[in-house]
Structures are given as C-alpha cells and as structure tokens.
Amino acid sequence: MSTVPVYRWRLAPDGLATKRQLRALGLRPGGQDVAAQVERPRRRREPLVAYLYRVEQAKPVRPMTPAKWAALAKANAARRVCPECRRDAGYVIPPTLGMCTPCAFPEEQRAA
Numbered sequence: 545m546s547t548v549p550v551y552r553w554r555l556a557p558d559g560l561a562t563k564r565q566l567r568a569l570g571l572r573p574g575g576q577d578v579a580a581q582v583e584r585p586r587r588r589r590e591p592l593v594a595y596l597y598r599v600e601q602a603k604p605v606r607p608m609t610p611a612k613w614a615a616l617a618k619a620n621a622a623r624r625v626c627p628e629c630r631r632d633a634g635y636v637i638p639p640t641l642g643m644c645t646p647c648a649f650p651e652e653q654r655a656a
C-alpha cells in the first residue's frame with residue numbers, strides 16, 4: 545500500500561480538494577488515486593480524515609440523461625450504416641474501409 549502525504553486540517557497545499565469541494569466546482573475525481581489526506585485532530589478520539597484529490601486531474605461531472613443516451617445510440621447506429629449500400633452492417637463501419645466488408649471486398653464475398 546502506498547502512503548500519501550498527510551496534512552493538518554486547512555493546511556493542505558493549493559490544487560488539492562476533497563470530493564465535496566470538487567463537487568462544488570462541478571468536478572469529480574475521475575478515477576485518480578487519492579493524492580493526500582488531511583487529518584483533523586479530535587480530543588480523545590481518532591482524527592477525522594478527509595481524502596484530497598488533484599484539482600487539475602479532476603473531470604467535469606457530466607451525468608448521462610436519457611436524451612444523451614438516445615443521441616449516443618443514434619450516433620452509433622449511424623456509424624453502422626454502410627455509405628455504399630446503405631444497409632445496417634450490424635457493426636460500426638471501419639474508418640479504414642469506409643464501407644461494409646461485402647462492399648469493400650465483393651470478390652471475396654462471392655468466392656466464399
């Protein structure tokens with residue numbers, strides 16, 4: 545287990561923020577590891593610990609709405625339609641071919 549720097553409460557360097565602070569900025573940690581932690585001493589109890597993340601590595605919060613999912617599905621469906629024969633190839637048309645395989649290799653399809 546790797547150790548992260550521990551700072552006193554309110555003494556953490558700039559550029560680090562807790563999840564809650566990131567959220568207030570419209571950001572999320574975005575899969576990054578904990579960069580540091582701050583400890584708030586409490587009398588006769590374990591210190592209160594908060595984990596800090598790098599603000600520069602944080603990603604914007606972008607919740608997927610049903611409309612966004614629909615738009616994504618539509619975009620994916622469009623990418624499966626062969627521009628040559630206009631049929632749904634059933635897979636995304638490879639950009640290197642620019643068309644479905646029966647259109648790209650008609651000879652091989654007939655031989656098969």
Ligand SMILES: [Zn+2]
Pocket residue numbers: 626627628629630631643644645646647648
């Ligand atoms: Zn085709």
